[in-house]
Every structure is written in structure tokens, then in C-alpha cells.
Amino acid sequence: MKIRKLQRLENDEGWVDDGYCYEKANGQVVFRYNAVTWGRIGARYNVQLRDTGARLAEVHKVIPTGESLRWLPVEEMPGDIEELKATLDKACGFPKVQHVAKPVVG
Secondary structure, three states, X not given: OEEEXXXXXXXXXXXXXXXXXXXXXXXXXXEEEOHHHHHHHHHHHHHHHHHHOOOHHHHHHHOXXXXXXXXXXXXXXXXXXXXXXXXXXXXXXXOOOOOOOOOOOO
């Protein structure tokens, strides 16, 4: 799987992984992000990535950086895509989705 990490500058920790883009088999680029932090902005960036057909090397044109954000170079990561996404999600500190069973009202 081809990925490109987005890092954020934290005062105490230095640069930390904040999100990433990966390339699907059809070439479409998807931005994965912490929904609590990025919210609708992250969703809007995914629409823009899809609509523009941007490639991994071009994500900085859609999702800009500055003094506190930076894109790392494109990487090729071997392995199962779902396992890689789970590992990257954890490295970025994404909260785990909690599925709550809803009671059945009779």
C-alpha cells in the first residue's frame, strides 16, 4: 500500500503523526484523519481529493501545510491493507470507535 503521512508539530514532542493518505487499487487517494480534530474539514478534503483526482505526490496541493503541519514523502508499505490502516490509525492516535448496543424496546 502506498501512503503519505501528515505530521503535526507538538511543542513538547516535536513532530507527531496526525493523519495520512493512502492510495486505493483504483488510484483514488483517501485521507484518514481523527474525526474529532479534523471533523468536516477532513471530509471536505476527501471530496476534493476525489474530485481533483490528486495522486499521493500531489496531496499537499489539496491539503496544505504550514509551520505546524508537514507531509512526509510517499512510502510503500507491504502487508495487509486493513492491518496497515489499523497500525497507522493507532500511530496517529485516532480514537477507537465504540459500538454501543442499543436496547430493544418491546
